[in-house]
Amino acid sequence: MFESVELGQQVSKESYKEAVDQLRSQLITAQIACQNAPGPIIVLISGMDGAGKGELVNALGDMLDMRNVMIRTFWETSDEERQRPDHWRFWRQLPGRGQIGIFFGAWYTDPMRHHVEGNDSDLILEHDMRRIVRLEKMLADDHALILKFWLHLSPEAQKKKHQNLKKKHHESPEMIKRAMWHFDHYPRIRDAAEQTIRHTDRAHARWHLIDASHKRHRQLRVFTILHKALQSFTTQSHGPVVEDSVMEVETAPVLDSIDLSQKLTRDDYRAQLEHYQKLLQKRVWQAYKQRLSTILLFEGWDASGKGGSIRRAANAMDPRLVQQISIGAPTDEEKDHHYLWRFWRHLPRSGMVTIYDRSWYGRTLVERVEGFAHHAEWNRAFEEINEFEQQLIQSPTLLLKFWLHIDPDEQLRRFKEREVTPWKQHKITDEDWRNRDRWQDYERAANEMISRTSTREAPWHLIAANDKKFARIEVLRHTIEQMERLLDEVQS
Amino acid sequence: MFESVELGQQVSKESYKEAVDQLRSQLITAQIACQNAPGPIIVLISGMDGAGKGELVNALGDMLDMRNVMIRTFWETSDEERQRPDHWRFWRQLPGRGQIGIFFGAWYTDPMRHHVEGNDSDLILEHDMRRIVRLEKMLADDHALILKFWLHLSPEAQKKKHQNLKKKHHESPEMIKRAMWHFDHYPRIRDAAEQTIRHTDRAHARWHLIDASHKRHRQLRVFTILHKALQSFTTQSHGPVVEDSVMEVETAPVLDSIDLSQKLTRDDYRAQLEHYQKLLQKRVWQAYKQRLSTILLFEGWDASGKGGSIRRAANAMDPRLVQQISIGAPTDEEKDHHYLWRFWRHLPRSGMVTIYDRSWYGRTLVERVEGFAHHAEWNRAFEEINEFEQQLIQSPTLLLKFWLHIDPDEQLRRFKEREVTPWKQHKITDEDWRNRDRWQDYERAANEMISRTSTREAPWHLIAANDKKFARIEVLRHTIEQMERLLDEVQS
Numbered sequence: 001m002f003e004s005v006e007l008g009q010q011v012s013k014e015s016y017k018e019a020v021d022q023l024r025s026q027l028i029t030a031q032i033a034c035q036n037a038p039g040p041i042i043v044l045i046s047g048m049d050g051a052g053k054g055e056l057v058n059a060l061g062d063m064l065d066m067r068n069v070m071i072r073t074f075w076e077t078s079d080e081e082r083q084r085p086d087h088w089r090f091w092r093q094l095p096g097r098g099q100i101g102i103f104f105g106a107w108y109t110d111p112m113r114h115h116v117e118g119n120d121s122d123l124i125l126e127h128d129m130r131r132i133v134r135l136e137k138m139l140a141d142d143h144a145l146i147l148k149f150w151l152h153l154s155p156e157a158q159k160k161k162h163q164n165l166k167k168k169h170h171e172s173p174e175m176i177k178r179a180m181w182h183f184d185h186y187p188r189i190r191d192a193a194e195q196t197i198r199h200t201d202r203a204h205a206r207w208h209l210i211d212a213s214h215k216r217h218r219q220l221r222v223f224t225i226l227h228k229a230l231q232s233f234t235t236q237s238h239g240p241v242v243e244d245s246v247m248e249v250e251t252a253p254v255l256d257s258i259d260l261s262q263k264l265t266r267d268d269y270r271a272q273l274e275h276y277q278k279l280l281q282k283r284v285w286q287a288y289k290q291r292l293s294t295i296l297l298f299e300g301w302d303a304s305g306k307g308g309s310i311r312r313a314a315n316a317m318d319p320r321l322v323q324q325i326s327i328g329a330p331t332d333e334e335k336d337h338h339y340l341w342r343f344w345r346h347l348p349r350s351g352m353v354t355i356y357d358r359s360w361y362g363r364t365l366v367e368r369v370e371g372f373a374h375h376a377e378w379n380r381a382f383e384e385i386n387e388f389e390q391q392l393i394q395s396p397t398l399l400l401k402f403w404l405h406i407d408p409d410e411q412l413r414r415f416k417e418r419e420v421t422p423w424k425q426h427k428i429t430d431e432d433w434r435n436r437d438r439w440q441d442y443e444r445a446a447n448e449m450i451s452r453t454s455t456r457e458a459p460w461h462l463i464a465a466n467d468k469k470f471a472r473i474e475v476l477r478h479t480i481e482q483m484e485r486l487l488d489e490v491q492s
Numbered sequence: 493m494f495e496s497v498e499l500g501q502q503v504s505k506e507s508y509k510e511a512v513d514q515l516r517s518q519l520i521t522a523q524i525a526c527q528n529a530p531g532p533i534i535v536l537i538s539g540m541d542g543a544g545k546g547e548l549v550n551a552l553g554d555m556l557d558m559r560n561v562m563i564r565t566f567w568e569t570s571d572e573e574r575q576r577p578d579h580w581r582f583w584r585q586l587p588g589r590g591q592i593g594i595f596f597g598a599w600y601t602d603p604m605r606h607h608v609e610g611n612d613s614d615l616i617l618e619h620d621m622r623r624i625v626r627l628e629k630m631l632a633d634d635h636a637l638i639l640k641f642w643l644h645l646s647p648e649a650q651k652k653k654h655q656n657l658k659k660k661h662h663e664s665p666e667m668i669k670r671a672m673w674h675f676d677h678y679p680r681i682r683d684a685a686e687q688t689i690r691h692t693d694r695a696h697a698r699w700h701l702i703d704a705s706h707k708r709h710r711q712l713r714v715f716t717i718l719h720k721a722l723q724s725f726t727t728q729s730h731g732p733v734v735e736d737s738v739m740e741v742e743t744a745p746v747l748d749s750i751d752l753s754q755k756l757t758r759d760d761y762r763a764q765l766e767h768y769q770k771l772l773q774k775r776v777w778q779a780y781k782q783r784l785s786t787i788l789l790f791e792g793w794d795a796s797g798k799g800g801s802i803r804r805a806a807n808a809m810d811p812r813l814v815q816q817i818s819i820g821a822p823t824d825e826e827k828d829h830h831y832l833w834r835f836w837r838h839l840p841r842s843g844m845v846t847i848y849d850r851s852w853y854g855r856t857l858v859e860r861v862e863g864f865a866h867h868a869e870w871n872r873a874f875e876e877i878n879e880f881e882q883q884l885i886q887s888p889t890l891l892l893k894f895w896l897h898i899d900p901d902e903q904l905r906r907f908k909e910r911e912v913t914p915w916k917q918h919k920i921t922d923e924d925w926r927n928r929d930r931w932q933d934y935e936r937a938a939n940e941m942i943s944r945t946s947t948r949e950a951p952w953h954l955i956a957a958n959d960k961k962f963a964r965i966e967v968l969r970h971t972i973e974q975m976e977r978l979l980d981e982v983q984s
Contacts, residue, residue, distance in 0.1 A: 040829075083783075083842040085887040091836035096828035123615040130622055134879050141872060142830045291575075336588035337532075338634045344583035350575040380633060387626050395577040 001194050003460070004254040004451035005211040006154035016216040020063075023223045027063050030230035031100070035068065037233050039143030040095040043102045043226065046109075047151025048189065049182035050161040051212035052219075053104065056151065059219050060102055060226075070095055073104040086110075087135065094139075107132050108196060115192045116185055122195070129199035140204035145233045148207045149222055150197060157213035158186055194456055198386060201452075203379055209451065211252060225249050251448040255462070258405045263467035276476035277316035283483040284317045288351040290490050293397040295348070296479060297356040299365065300404030301442075302432045303414040305468045309404065310355055312472045313479060317353055327358040339363055339373075339381075340388055350395070360385055364449040369441045382452040389458050398486050399458040400479055403450065404465040408439055493686050495952070496746040496943035497703040498646035508708040512555075515715045519555050522722035523592070527560065529726050531635030532587040535594045535718065538601075539643025540681065541674035542653040543704035544711075545596065548643070551711050552594055552718075562587055565596040578602075579627065586631075599624050600688060607684045608677055614687070621691035632696035637725045640699045641714055642689060649705035650678055686948055690878055693944075695871055701943065703744060717741050743940040747954070750897045755959035768968035769808035775975040776809045780843040782982050785889040787840070788971060789848040791857065792896030793934075794924045795906040797960045801896065802847055804964045805971060809845055819850040831855055831865075831873075832880055842887070852877055856941040861933045874944040881950050890978050891950040892971055895942065896957040900931055 011019075034041060043060075045053050057071060072093045081089040087107065095101035111128035114120040120128075136146055153161065162183045165176065182189065201207045208225050212218040228249065264272070287294055296313060298306040314322055325346055334342040340360060348354040363381040367373040373381070392399055406414075415436070418428040435442065454460040461478045465471035503511075526533060535552070537545050549563060564585045573581040579599065587593035603620035606612040612620075628638055645653065654675045657668065674681065693699045700717050704710040720741065756764070779786055788805060790798040806814055817838055826834040832852060840846040855873040859865040865873070884891055898906075907928070910920040927934065946952040953970045957963035 080841065084839050085883040085889075087883060088836060088839055091833060094829060094833060096825060098828070123619055126622065127615055127618055130618065131879075131883075134876075138832075138876050138879075139830060141869075144830075333588060336590075337586060338631060338636075340630070341583060341586060344580060347576050347580055349572065377633075384626075384630050387623075387630075391577040391579060391623075397577075 001197065001451065001454050001456075002152055002154070002190070002209065003257075003454055003462075004252040004447060005152040005209045006157075007211060007252055007254065007257050008154070008157065008213045009211045009217045009252060010214045011216040011220055013216070016220060019220055020223065023220075023227055024063055027223065027227050027230070028065055030227055030234065031064055031068075033234040034100070034230055035098040037098055037143075037145070039097055039139075039145065041100040041145045041230065041233065042095065042139070042147070043100065044106055044108070044146070044148040045102065045151070046105050046149065047210070047212060048153040048158060048193075050158060050165065050179060051151035051153050052215055053151055055215065056219060056222060057102055057104065060222070063223060064100065068098065069100045069102060071102045071104075072106075074106055074109065075104075087131075090135075097143075107135065108200075112189075112192045112196055115195075116188045118188075125192070125195060126199060129196060132200055133202065136200070136202065136205040140202075145229060146205040147226065147229050148200075148205060149210055149225075150193060150207055151210050151212035151218060152193075153212055155186060158183060160213075191456060198455065201383065203376070208249060250444065251451045253443075254447050254450050255403075255405060255443060258462050258464050260405065260407055260410075260464050260466040262464045262470050264469045264473060266469070269469040269473065272473045273312065273476070276473065276480060277312070279480050280313065280316040280476060280483075281318070283480055283487065284321055284353055286487055287353075287398075287483060288321055290487060291350045292483075292486060292490060293348050293350050293395065294353045294479075294483065295356065295392065295397055295399050296353065296475075297359045297361075297399070297401045298404065299358060299361050299402070299446075300463075300465065301406050301411055302435055303411050303418070303427075304404035304406045304465045305471055306357055306404055308468055309402070309463075309465075309472045309475045310357055313475060314355060316476070321351075322353045322355065323348060324355045324357065327356060327362060340384065343388070347392075348397075360388070361449060361453075364453075365442065365445050368445050369438055382449070385453055386455065389453075389455070393457045396486075398482055400482055401454075401458060401460050402463055402475055402478070403446065403460050404463050404471055406465050408436070410466045411436065493689065493943065493946050493948075494644055494646070494682070494701065495749075495946055495954075496744040496939060497644040497701045498649075499703055499744055499746065499749050500646070500649065500705045501703045501709045501744060502706045503708040503712055505708070508712055511712055512715065515712075515719055516555055519715065519719050519722070520557055522719055522726060523557055523560075525726040526592070526722055527590040529590055529635075529637070531589055531631075531637065533592040533637045533722065533725065534587065534631070534639070535592065536598055536600070536638070536640040537594065537643070538597050538641065539702070539704060540645040540650060540685075542650060542657060542671060543643035543645050544707055545643055547707065548711060548714060549594055549596065552714070555715060556592065560590065561592045561594060563594045563596075564598070566598055566601065567596075579623075582627075589635075599627065600692075604681075604684045604688055607687075608680045610680075617684070617687055618691060621688060624692055625694065628692070628694065628697040632694075637721060638697040639718065639721050640692075640697060641702055641717075642685060642699055643702050643704035643710060644685075645704055647678060650675060652705075683948060690947065693875065695868070700741060742936065743943045745935075746939050746942050747895075747897055747935060750954050750956050752897065752899055752902075752956050752958040754956045754962050756961045756965060758961070761961040761965065764965045765804065765968070768965065768972060769804070771972050772805065772808040772968060772975075773810070775972055775979065776813055776845055778979055779845075779890075779975055780813055782979060783842040784975075784978060784982060785840050785842050785887065786845045786892070786971075786975065787848065787884065787889055788845065788892045788894070788967075789851045789853075790894050790896065791850060791853050791938075792894070792955075792957065793898050793903055794927055795903050795910070795919075796896035796898045796957045797963055798849055798896055800960055801894070801955075801957075801964050801967045802849055805967060806847060808968070813843070814845045814847065815840060816847045816849065819848060819854060832876065835880070839884075840889075852880070853941060853945075856945075857934065857937050860937050861930055874941070877945055878947065881945075881947070885949045888978075888982075890974055892974055893946075893950060893952045894955055894967055894970070895938065895952050896955050896963060898957050900928070902958045903928065 045057060047053055061069070061071065070093070074089060077089065090107055093101065093103075111120070111125060115125045140146055162179055165179045197207045210218050210221050284294070296310075298310060300306055310324065314324060330342060343360045346354070363373055363385070364378050368378040389399055415428055415432065418424040450460045450462070463471050463474045537549060539545055553561070553563065562585070566581060569581065582599055585593065603612070603617060607617045632638055654671055657671045689699045689701075702710050702713050776786070788802075790802060792798055802816065806816060822831075822834060835852045838846070855865055855877070856870050860870040881891055907920055907924065910916040942952045942954070955963050955966045
């Protein structure tokens with residue numbers, strides 16, 4: 001989930017200044033217009049320790065006209081507050097119509113902290129999150145605009161912050177202790193954040209993940225999203241809330257982070273292929289004996305080598321244990337059902353391996369880009385798919401999702417090669433050329449898809465595939481690694 | 493929650509035959525039209541053991557054209573099914589667009605059974621229900637019509653069925669054992685049903701509670717609701733789902749079940765008033781010491797004697813411990829917030845008593861009837877209020893909800909008395925007369941409100957108030973009884 005905000009994105013001083021100067025007046029204009037908006041604006045700032053939340057809130061104060069802005073921190077609770085239901089302290093601070101409330105953590109802080117401290121189980125977290133979902137739905141139904149920001153730090157970024165802090169706060173052992181605690185609990189915090197975001201990300205109360213490793217980048221991104229949201233909010237009617245009107249925000253270009261120069265020599269490839277295929281064969285039998293199902297799912301550009309990678313993996317498995325499914329256009333019967341129905345249909349029995357050449361992610365890729373699904377449909381598909389995959393994982397199934405990545409030049413080279421190679425000519429059609437023209441649309445869709453459906457238990461494996469040999473070995477290697485991890489878990 | 497379906501309603505043989513003859517052709521017509529509906533139709537039949545679920549499904553088979561109807565029972569699981577995620581067996585049986593699937597229990601059966609058997613905690617039930625909500629939302633978003641029927645039996649009705657069953661199945665000890673189990677577990681089953689319904693009742697997948705004590709009544713009611721739903725479904729567009737278009741179904745007349753002839757003599761009244769007021773005074777101090785908050789909330793007809801009952805209760809309490817709140821029209825500031833905001837504002841600190849003369853239920857009464865809230869708003873208010881009250885109860889607060897009931901004749905008598913009594917003239921306005929003209933609308937709204945917001949922890953207390961003396965004593969008695977129950981719980 002956090003892949004797209006662990007890229008360490010930066011903004012130069014000059015472009016920051018230029019952008020901020022422009023945004024300042026745009027924000028004020030939007031803010032004034034918001035006084036006639038249909039409801040209040042709730043901006044919720046959450047995130048990792050040391051990610052600059054305080055600084056951000058101050059910066060927001062500088063950018064906005066503070067006359068109808070309320071900043072609330074919800075730090076220590078008063079006895080007044082402790083003597084009432086938990087949510088009372090948030091209700092009493094809710095902004096009214098046309099007002100902006102900037103909330104520090106708010107209703108997310110305590111449930112997450114209790115979970116990280118290990119006091120509350122996953123079920124309790126889920127219970128608290130359900131309560132929050134109901135609260136936010138209630139407010140959104142009453143025309144509130146709810147913007148939630150998660151300021152994220154990668155493990156490396158947090159380590160760096162942590163080291164700097166030691167220098168900065170040499171006078172304050174309290175602060176160092178606090179930072180140390182967060183540093184030590186990073187994996188648990190990240191995990192709690194992922195669960196929280198997964199449970200509470202809704203079309204009417206969207207989480208915006210922010211790469212917080214650099215100050216100018218994180219602030220600019222928050223200002224930009226806030227401006228976009230205020231702008232689209234003021235043009236909304238006071239009538240029933242229509243989910244389709246939710247604004248779109250560009251996801252960070254996670255695909256760009258893949259190092260496409262990685263390759264293997266022919267000799268290395270041959271040796272590793274033999275080694276990994278033998279190993280895979282063993283693991284697949286072991287998984288069968290343990291009744292552990294496996295799904296390998298391939299998405300990626302046309303001509304990125306999905307077929308070849310699938311063949312190398314499938315060839316290493318006993319055909320009795322493996323099933324390959326190619327996803328094309330749905331049948332008439334499938335069209336008459338929910339789009340997930342045809343994937344439920346083909347779920348393997350336990351102990352088997354199923355390989356999907358393209359998958360349910362079509363909803364968020366081709367159906368989105370080509371307009372076969374309208375905005376509300378593909379937008380809610382992220383949640384629906386996460387829910388579906390959760391059920392797979394709990395059944396239990398090992399779910400491996402591969403994105404095979406190439407650049408446009410490499411694709412062109414392969415298309416041309418296909419056109420002149422007799423046994424490959426059937427693989428290149430007009431449609432491939434048309435899709436190629438929409439490269440940027442597909443790229444945007446893929447970036448968003450990866451960032452919203454990569455979860456701890458079912459992450460996307462991004463495979464550099466400009467070199468086919470390298471890609472094939474990577475797929476085998478990841479598959480074996482994950483199978484071994486799960487087999488170990490089952491045995492212990 | 494089950495008040496409105498424990499009335500033991502009956503239908504005569506003649507009116508049943510007449511109604512069914514008419515419904516048969518109406519249902520077939522609607523069913524044919526449904527072949528062009530935007531999605532599938534899912535009819536879910538759940539309910540108490542012995543409530544006639546099987547019989548109902550057979551009767552539905554008789555009424556419908558079976559060519560595009562699938563009846564599915566989900567009884568024993570196959571090994572095929574056990575080797576896949578839980579929901580797989582439901583997905584594989586889902587009807588396609590234009591088809592009707594009649595499901596026995598389906599996804600509700602197992603979670604409820606596990607909960608009743610005591611294997612699963614409330615949190616696990618909630619987790620399972622959240623999963624079901626997501627499933628139903630997903631299907632409804634894809635234009636499925638989801639109708640859920642709960643066939644209910646009151647404790648008395650179940651006892652009777654149980655005795656009859658003993659006679660009928662003298663040959664089958666298995667059936668008697670099964671019935672015995674259900675009979676013994678009645679309170680747990682009822683409780684699990686209430687939790688289940690509360691968690692999963694949504695505008696797009698509504699539960700319909702059916703008084704199942706008599707066969708003709710329960711079947712007629714299901715046929716009628718099904719017909720109404722099919723009819724409104726066929727006229728729906730294939731575009732985005734609009735919640736406001738959800739059909740309305742009349743709730744059973746729970747208010748009619750109140751015996752208004754109950755009264756007290758002056759002497760009995762005086763003696764009991766003194767006795768209960770003294771007792772209440774004690775309990776209120778005990779509650780204060782235990783930090784247990786209490787809310788008394790009064791709704792009811794104009795001139796039903798709310799003020800008088802409130803005075804008798806408040807006079808028994810130390811003024812330092814009690815706060816009275818009269819709910820009138822909201823202020824400007826309150827109008828700029830969510831309608832629940834003003835009730836959150838005034839929540840008492842722990843240990844105190846707050847008395848509401850009218851309350852948050854205005855949303856489902858006056859705002860609904862007078863059109864101040866549109867259909868989607870008052871319709872979702874039931875869930876919002878249940879959620880709000882859950883938080884009160886957990887804080888912990890004792891929540892006592894009183895509906896003071898009189899009949900139209902008694903109201904007229906009191907209105908006229910007010911007009912001629914100098915110190916009561918200010919209490920009667922043109923608005924009172926106008927509201928009186930809409931008696932039936934208010935009655936319908938009150939019936940639905942009571943049946944959808946009466947929960948185990950915060951039931952509605954329906955008070956016969958044609959005799960003011962009787963009503964005042966009833967309010968005191970219920971208050972003391974509930975305070976004592978909770979004080980006992982806190983101490984143990």
